Amino acid sequence: MSVNRRRFLGAALGAAIPAGVSGAPAGQPRFKADLFTPALLLDLDVFESNVKRMADHYRQAGIGHRPHAKTHKCPEIARRQVSAGALGVCLATVPEAEAMAAAGIRGLLLTSPIVEPRKIDRVVQLNRLGNEVMLAVGHAREVQLLGEAAATSSTTIDVLIDLDIGDRRTGILPGPPALELARQIGTYRFLRLRGLQAYAGHASHVVGFDHRRKVSREAMARAVETKELLARSGFAAVILSGGSTGTYNIDSDIAGVTELQVGSYIFMDVDYRRIGGQSGAVYTDFQPSLSVLTTVVSTSHADRVTVDAGTKALATDVPHRPEARGRPDLVYSRAGDEFGTLSSTAGPLPALGDRLEFIVPHCDPTVNLYDRIYALRGDRVEDVWPILARKENVKDGSR
Amino acid sequence: MSVNRRRFLGAALGAAIPAGVSGAPAGQPRFKADLFTPALLLDLDVFESNVKRMADHYRQAGIGHRPHAKTHKCPEIARRQVSAGALGVCLATVPEAEAMAAAGIRGLLLTSPIVEPRKIDRVVQLNRLGNEVMLAVGHAREVQLLGEAAATSSTTIDVLIDLDIGDRRTGILPGPPALELARQIGTYRFLRLRGLQAYAGHASHVVGFDHRRKVSREAMARAVETKELLARSGFAAVILSGGSTGTYNIDSDIAGVTELQVGSYIFMDVDYRRIGGQSGAVYTDFQPSLSVLTTVVSTSHADRVTVDAGTKALATDVPHRPEARGRPDLVYSRAGDEFGTLSSTAGPLPALGDRLEFIVPHCDPTVNLYDRIYALRGDRVEDVWPILARKENVKDGSR
Numbered sequence: 001m002s003v004n005r006r007r008f009l010g011a012a013l014g015a016a017i018p019a020g021v022s023g024a025p026a027g028q029p030r031f032k033a034d035l036f037t038p039a040l041l042l043d044l045d046v047f048e049s050n051v052k053r054m055a056d057h058y059r060q061a062g063i064g065h066r067p068h069a070k071t072h073k074c075p076e077i078a079r080r081q082v083s084a085g086a087l088g089v090c091l092a093t094v095p096e097a098e099a100m101a102a103a104g105i106r107g108l109l110l111t112s113p114i115v116e117p118r119k120i121d122r123v124v125q126l127n128r129l130g131n132e133v134m135l136a137v138g139h140a141r142e143v144q145l146l147g148e149a150a151a152t153s154s155t156t157i158d159v160l161i162d163l164d165i166g167d168r169r170t171g172i173l174p175g176p177p178a179l180e181l182a183r184q185i186g187t188y189r190f191l192r193l194r195g196l197q198a199y200a201g202h203a204s205h206v207v208g209f210d211h212r213r214k215v216s217r218e219a220m221a222r223a224v225e226t227k228e229l230l231a232r233s234g235f236a237a238v239i240l241s242g243g244s245t246g247t248y249n250i251d252s253d254i255a256g257v258t259e260l261q262v263g264s265y266i267f268m269d270v271d272y273r274r275i276g277g278q279s280g281a282v283y284t285d286f287q288p289s290l291s292v293l294t295t296v297v298s299t300s301h302a303d304r305v306t307v308d309a310g311t312k313a314l315a316t317d318v319p320h321r322p323e324a325r326g327r328p329d330l331v332y333s334r335a336g337d338e339f340g341t342l343s344s345t346a347g348p349l350p351a352l353g354d355r356l357e358f359i360v361p362h363c364d365p366t367v368n369l370y371d372r373i374y375a376l377r378g379d380r381v382e383d384v385w386p387i388l389a390r391k392e393n394v395k396d397g398s399r
Numbered sequence: 400m401s402v403n404r405r406r407f408l409g410a411a412l413g414a415a416i417p418a419g420v421s422g423a424p425a426g427q428p429r430f431k432a433d434l435f436t437p438a439l440l441l442d443l444d445v446f447e448s449n450v451k452r453m454a455d456h457y458r459q460a461g462i463g464h465r466p467h468a469k470t471h472k473c474p475e476i477a478r479r480q481v482s483a484g485a486l487g488v489c490l491a492t493v494p495e496a497e498a499m500a501a502a503g504i505r506g507l508l509l510t511s512p513i514v515e516p517r518k519i520d521r522v523v524q525l526n527r528l529g530n531e532v533m534l535a536v537g538h539a540r541e542v543q544l545l546g547e548a549a550a551t552s553s554t555t556i557d558v559l560i561d562l563d564i565g566d567r568r569t570g571i572l573p574g575p576p577a578l579e580l581a582r583q584i585g586t587y588r589f590l591r592l593r594g595l596q597a598y599a600g601h602a603s604h605v606v607g608f609d610h611r612r613k614v615s616r617e618a619m620a621r622a623v624e625t626k627e628l629l630a631r632s633g634f635a636a637v638i639l640s641g642g643s644t645g646t647y648n649i650d651s652d653i654a655g656v657t658e659l660q661v662g663s664y665i666f667m668d669v670d671y672r673r674i675g676g677q678s679g680a681v682y683t684d685f686q687p688s689l690s691v692l693t694t695v696v697s698t699s700h701a702d703r704v705t706v707d708a709g710t711k712a713l714a715t716d717v718p719h720r721p722e723a724r725g726r727p728d729l730v731y732s733r734a735g736d737e738f739g740t741l742s743s744t745a746g747p748l749p750a751l752g753d754r755l756e757f758i759v760p761h762c763d764p765t766v767n768l769y770d771r772i773y774a775l776r777g778d779r780v781e782d783v784w785p786i787l788a789r790k791e792n793v794k795d796g797s798r
Contacts, residue, residue: 036493036518070736092737094435112707112737113696115752119435138697141751169705169734170697177699201735297512298537298569306568308511312767317710317733334716335568336600337469337763338491338511352540353514364736368711368768 032379037295038313040370041357042385044377046289047266048080053286054248054265055084061252066090066109066241068263071364074373075103076385077266082107088132090241090261094119099388101131108133109241111197111261113162113170115142120149128155136197138162138171140184147188156190160197160239163226165219167201174198174226182235195239196230198223199261204244205271209278216247217254224256245286246275267363270320291325291357292366294340299352303343307332307356310339314358315365322358332358431778436694437712439769440756441784443776445688446665447479452685453647453664454483460651465489465508465640467662470763473772474502475784476665481506487531489640489660493518498787500530507532508640510596510660512561512569514541519548527554535596537561537570539583546587555589559596559638562625564618566600573597573621574628581634594638595629597622598660603643604670608677615646616653623655644685645674666762669719690724690756691765696738698751703740706755711736713757714764721757731757 029035058065067081070092078089078100088107091097097110110133114120124146126133137143137159150157161178164171172178178196185193200219206212223240230237243251243260245268251257264272267290277283292314298306311334314322322340324330329346342349342356350356360366367373367387375383428434457464466480469491477488477499487506490496496509509532513519523545525532536542536558549556560577563570571580577595584592599618605611622639629636642650642659644667650656663671666689676682691712697705710733713721721739723729728745741748741755749755759765766772766786774782 036515113705115696116435116694138699139751164699168700168703169738169740170699172699295515297514300537300563300569300571301567304567306512311714311716311764315710316714316716317736337716337767339568341568352538365710368736 028384029374029381031381032293032374032376034381035293035374037293037355038309039293040367040373041291041293042267042373042375043289043291044375044382046287047375050266050268050286050289051080051084054262055081055086057249058252058260059085063252063257064259065248065262066107066259067266068092068111068261069096069100071263072266072367072373073099073387074367074385075100075105075388076383078103078105081266087259090263094122096388097123097126097131097133101126101129101133103388106132109160109197109261110135111162111199112136113138113142115139115145117145117149120145124149124153124155124157127157128153132158134158134160134194136160136162136171137181137185138164140181143181143184143188143191147185147191150188150190154190156192158192158194159185160195160241161185161193161226161237163196163198163223165198165200165222165242166203167199167219169201171197171199174222175229178226179229179233182230182233182237186235193235193237195237195241195258196223196227198240198242199244200242200247201244204246205275206246207275209276212246212275213250216243216250220251220254220257224254227256245272246283249278249285264363267367268359269363269366270323270359270361271318273359274320288359290363290367291359292322294356294358296342296350296352296354296356297339299349304341305349305352306335307340307342308338309358310335310337312337313366313369314340314360315362315369317365318362320361322361325357325359327356330356427783428773428780430780431692431773431775433780434692434773436692436754437708438692439766439772440690440692441666441772441774442688442690443774443781445686446774449665449667449685449688450479450483453661454480454485456648457651457659458484462651462656463658464661465506465658466665467491467510467660468495468499469510470662471665471766471772472498472786473766473784474499474504474787475782477502477504480665486658489662493521495787496522496525496530496532500525500528500532502787505531508559508596508660509534510561510598511535512537512541514538514544516544516548519544523548523552523554523556526556527552531557533557533559533593535559535561535570536580536584537563539580542580542583542587542590546584546590549587549589553589555591557591557593558584559594559640560584560592560625560636562595562597562622564597564599564621564641565602566598568600570596570598573625577625578628578632581629581632581636585634592634592636594636594640594657595622595626597639597641598643599641599646600643603645604674605645606674608675611645611674612649615642615649619650619653619656623653626655644671645682648677648684663762666766667758668762668765669722669758669760670717672758673719687758689762689766690758691721693739693755693757695741695749695751695753695755698748703742704748704751705734706731706739706741707737708757709734709736709738712765712768713739713759714761714768716764717761719760721760724756724758726755729755 203216
């Protein structure tokens with residue numbers, strides 16, 4: 001029952017301050033205390049540091065990076081990544097590509113196989129309108145559909161061959177099958193083979209730097225060999241795109257790799273932190289900038305309190321628990337779709353109405369639960385960024 | 400490589416048929432084959448049968464039902480539930496209440512504790528404008544904030560006391576603590592105590608009907624005792640609201656229970672099917688009406704194929720796998736945020752471009768991933784229903 005009355009009053013007063021005085025648009029919340037919970041927060045100082053650190057790394061390494069926008073689905077973040085030096089952004093879905101193209105982002109790479117003919121038409125249309133949307137293709141049927149659609153609209157489309165280097169999920173097998181696909185691509189006048197995509201999803205979250213390096217190098221070696229096979233066979237397949245936040249400084253040392261598809265580094269999450277860095281058990285190369293703001297809404301028991309963020313507010317696809325900022329003693333447990341409960345290994349439990357921020361277990365699917373990110377500078381809401389292009393592949397103008 | 404050319408052509412032709420000819424609004428897809436994947440599908444025949452069966456059950460039992468709209472967040476579905484005989488709908492969040500009120504749905508019950516003062520103001524405002532939004536309160540602080548806000552706007556608010564009957568998540572403890580809260584409510588002129596809410600979340604998914612009945616009856620007995628205590632103490636607390644799809648025909652036999660908060664019965668899911676019914680290992684009282692439509696997008700391996708629905712398209716909070724309609728031999732495994740892989744225990748794997756529908760592991764958080772439900776009559780898209788009010792508690796008019 002020890003509720004902090006001033007805290008409640010502070011929140012109420014925050015809301016009463018007229019908006020539009022600061023940089024934030026009129027009607028937007030001005031302070032963190034103004035936000036309703038649950039809310040998705042971004043610490044801008046940390047985010048900007050992450051973006052710069054990754055860009056600096058690749059500038060020094062002399063290779064490119066094309067961050068994966070499936071992580072954020074947010075044109076404003078893509079814009080900042082490109083401003084920092086990225087070649088463009090990768091996309092997992094056609095609506096993501098459409099949203100980024102509409103926001104004026106160039107250098108787009110669609111990394112997922114597209115086999116629905118009308119979805120292929122949407123990508124061809126993007127290119128016809130002058131957007132540069134490269135596709136990764138991994139099957140003769142995809143090449144055929146794309147080649148025919150490109151020819152129908154007389155639009156040249158850049159493609160990468162998507163290689164399966166051990167992930168067993170998408171892509172064609174390396175070596176001769178990939179060479180055969182390159183030859184097929186060559187038969188379509190409006191398809192232009194630019195290189196290879198090789199994503200080793202099974203390497204990105206390997207715990208321990210040395211082990212992770214071993215797994216990633218073995219996987220990427222298959223891609224490099226295939227790149228050489230294509231070169232010997234007369235194909236100018238220059239690009240080799242792959243990698244992840246977990247292997248950003250592993251794959252950049254592999255000769256032949258030209259650009260990296262890093263994604264989570266901008267936000268970080270519990271899942272990535274526990275893979276370990278080059279010099280420690282916690283991966284600290286990038287710091288957590290993303291969190292979910294919650295409110296304690298029930299305190300009926302001595303051993304636990306309840307917060308207003310459950311599986312609809314914090315994605316559950318990894319086993320790790322959300323971590324409360326500044327309260328390492330608090331242990332979060334899922335309590336259904338709407339709630340989580342907190343116990344403590346030491347120290348008093350928070351009081352009813354207290355607000356807590358949680359570092360998220362896995363950033364990508366958590367961001368996918370929200371429509372906007374509150375970009376904070378300290379406790380000030382500097383901006384509110386819409387999250388566009390949810391998983392649904394609808395095209396009706398409503399999103 | 401055995402791709403069905405006609406299947407692809409069929410989809411392309413489907414798209415070419417001018418829209419607006421059938422009942423569906425112009426520009427909407429007319430047939431299932433027109434939909435991009437992944438997409439959330441509702442089989443209207445099954446859905447309508449589920450809605451009717453539940454309404455008939457409570458009509459015969461002589462008690463009410465107020466279905467939980469956190470399951471669907473869809474005003475059109477709420478409208479149909481009320482038309483079938485529901486008292487109104489329950490809501491888990493203030494945006495859900497606002498969305499349903501805006502759609503003209505009456506008889507709203509907000510089942511979650513609301514402790515943010517500005518969020519309480521939003522609920523008071525809804526009531527001030529003539530919407531009937533009852534709240535469940537479980538803490539003296541909630542009562543105080545709500546009582547003061549109601550007085551400030553001279554708006555009478557109906558409340559239930561939220562009881563914790565074993566869920567250990569929200570609500571006040573039964574017996575004397577609840578009576579004390581009733582007395583406190585009585586001190587606020589603009590609060591009107593209408594009864595109790597008692598949700599036994601720990602009972603809803605107990606496997607085996609007899610065991611489930613035992614757990615639910617034990618839990619609900621505490622609520623009934625508290626209701627009697629309040630009556631003896633002079634409080635006219637008439638309502639006792641609780642229950643779930645898993646206990647719909649258990650709790651309706653308990654004297655004192657006046658209305659049930661059933662939710663998942665409209666859609667059903669794998670999680671509920673495995674709890675078992677009154678006469679079998681599979682809970683068949685209601686049939687699965689909800690599914691996710693997917694496309695096979697990669698077939699590079701003999702032992703598996705990949706579909707375009709991963710953790711962003713099928714919620715992962717329960718351990719059960721999505722089940723492919725008509726293909727019980729297919730075993731779905733998660734393969735990241737964008738993909739799932741399928742193996743088969745018998746029979747050939749689907750081909751590239753094939754489309755498959757999956758019954759979802761857990762309906763509520765899966766619906767929360769989508770912006771619209773395609774309501775199908777057979778293979779025809781009869782309507783497209785927006786899913787409103789995501790978890791975010793924003794109020795900026797954008798949703």
